[in-house]
Amino acid sequence: MSDVTLIRIPERFDFACHKKFNEDTDQALKASGASLINLDFSQVNYLDSAALGMVVYLHKKASAVNKKVQISNAHGIALEILEVANISKIIPVK
Numbered sequence: 649m650s651d652v653t654l655i656r657i658p659e660r661f662d663f664a665c666h667k668k669f670n671e672d673t674d675q676a677l678k679a680s681g682a683s684l685i686n687l688d689f690s691q692v693n694y695l696d697s698a699a700l701g702m703v704v705y706l707h708k709k710a711s712a713v714n715k716k717v718q719i720s721n722a723h724g725i726a727l728e729i730l731e732v733a734n735i736s737k738i739i740p741v742k
Contacts, residue, residue, distance in 0.1 A: 653682040659691045663698035673706050683715055690721035700733050707739050
């Protein structure tokens with residue numbers, strides 16, 4: 649078993665993704681043996697405040713079950729939004 653669960657985030661990450669994001673992350677939170685949830689932002693070119701809220705809430709839920717969350721491959725406007733929101737203060741952005 650891998651200790652990392654990879655979740656690919658869609659090109660447009662907003663409230664419309666809420667249901668799928670929750671399904672994917674709930675599965676990752678329940679996965680035994682996986683201690684890290686890696687959110688792959690390589691395709692993201694838009695995210696809004698709802699998406700930021702989903703990521704922060706995931707961090708809270710993951711912490712409750714001793715798992716970590718990280719964001720990888722963020723670029724362009726998505727990376728700028730993450731930086732302005734200071735997400736890296738609670739979730740590593742790699």
